[in-house]
Amino acid sequence: MRPPPRPTALRFAERLLPKLWSAGVLPPPDLDEDRLFRQARRAAKLDDFGPDDAWRDNLSVLLEALRDAPMNAIGRTIAHGSILKVLVDRLRAEAVLAAHPEIRARPLAPPLVICGQMRSGTTRLQRLLACDDRFAHLRLYETLSPVPGPHAGRDPRIRWAGFGLRFINWVNPGNAAAHPTGPMEPDEETGLLEHSFWGAQIEAQRRIPAFARHCESADALPAYRRFADLLRLAGWFRGSDPKLPWLLKSPQYLQDLTTLSEVFPGARFIFMTREANALVASGCSLVWNQMVVQSDMVDPAWIGREWLHKTALRQARADAFRATLADTRAFALDFADMEQDWRGSVRRLYDWLDLPLGEALIARTEAYMARERRHIGHRYRLADFGLTPEGVTAALAASSPAYRPSSTATDAAVAAS
Structure with missing residues (x-):
């Protein structure tokens, strides 16, 4: 296996953070649950986190898993900062929802849900459909911080999202x-x-497998009910028309489709597919690139095993759920078809949606694709993660009776998804 070398900037940042803690420039990250709650209350100047609808159990499982995770200085800092940010956001969300109970009564139109494994082309499809102002969508800064804090003028979440993104891209x-x-x-x-x-x-x-297994087996309903309230909150802050359907996309949805459908009755689903070997190899590469920022001991073979398991689990759940849907609620789109003829794929999709493709929308999609094509992608191989095409086929076939391997398997690719 030949995983990429760790970037020089990453090694520099790892050495710098402990010095900043020792000098008192930055507080050292603390993953003690009680202290995190106290820090959040102090930062938000609020006290009510809202009802305990299983989120505190999820947090406890996560904190226990993080104690066993091999994290470096950056990893501990990011883990502490992300948990603290969520707690502060929960306090702010509860304050707004308590002051404006009409938000929770705000209707949600049945969304259009893009379902696909990591690296199956879901990002490209989401951004193409986001060119259509007949759908609402979240931007990166809004999903990183769903609840605006008190501010005047330009939303500071935009600046902080840009700063965080530049830092992550600098270190790796x-x-x-x-x-x-x-x-x-x-x-x-x-x-x-x-x-x-x-x-x-x-x-x-x-590397937190105990948390992963928890999220695979615990009840997802409370998380998606909260998710729906945060969409209502986003629409309320924008003052947007509640009849506008949200455009939703995340690989996580494949794992939770039954619950998502319960929370969003009438939702329509676009199922993205891709040849399995390239899909799994690219997914493992993406996970490696995220984990290597936060740990000095990233095992590519473990990533291969874990994310092949995750891919197989999601495929099985997606196949079972899709078998229950009428054709009016499910549309299939393949990565290769989008690569070869994205215009024809989009036309077929809009025919299924029963929406016209006007000249202005076509121009916006052309502009997006011209920009997207400048992205050169990244390289990945199954072998770098201890996997073989035969192993991928066996794992997916064992998980889902509906799985059929592609006849165009490949073990190496350069692609963007």
Whole structure:
């Protein structure tokens, strides 16, 4: 296996942080649950975190898993900062919801949900559809911080999202190659699930298998009810029309489709697919690029085993759920078709949606694709993560009777998803 070398900037940042803690310039990260709650109350100047609808259990499982996780100085700092941010956001959200009970009564139109494994082309499809102002979508800064703090003028969440993104891309430029984005770009709603300490975005950054197994088996309903309230809150802050359907996208949804459908009755689903070997190899590469920022002991073979398991689990759940849907609620779109003829794929999708493709929308999608094509992608191989095409096929076939391997398997690729 030949994982990429650790970036020089990452090694520099790892050495710098402990010196800043010792000098008192930055407080050392503290993952004690009680102290995190006290710090959040102090920072927000608020006290009510809202009802305990299982999110505190999720947090306790996460903190226990983090104690066993091999994290470096950056990893401990990011873990502490992200948990503290969620707690502060929960306090602020509860204050707004208590002051404005009409928010929770705000209707939500049935959303359009893009369902696909990591690296199946879901980001590209989301950004193409986000060109259409008949759908609402969240931007990166909104999903990173779903609840605006008190401010006047330009939203400070935009500045902080840009700062965090520049830092992550500085310590590991591989992140930008694997997933180019910006504060104002349409992006998946992982931050809304993190409000309940739920979802694969948390586990994709760290080696925390106990937390992963918890999220695979625990009840997802409280997390998605909170998710829906945060969408209502976002729409209320914007003053947008509640009849506008949200455009939703996250690989996590494949794991929780039954629950998501319960919370959003009438939702329509676009299922993205991709040849399995390239899909798994690219997904493992993305996870490696996130984990290597936060740990000095990232094991590529463990990533291969863990994310092949995750891919198989999600595929099985997605296949079972999709079998229950009428054709009017499910549309299939393949990565290869989008690569070969994205215009034709989009036309077929809009025919299914029964929406016209006007000239202005076509021009916006052309502009986006011209910009997207400048992204050169990143390289990945199954072998770098201890995997083989035969092993991938066996794992996916064992998990889902509906799985059929592609006839165009490949073990290496350069692509963007």
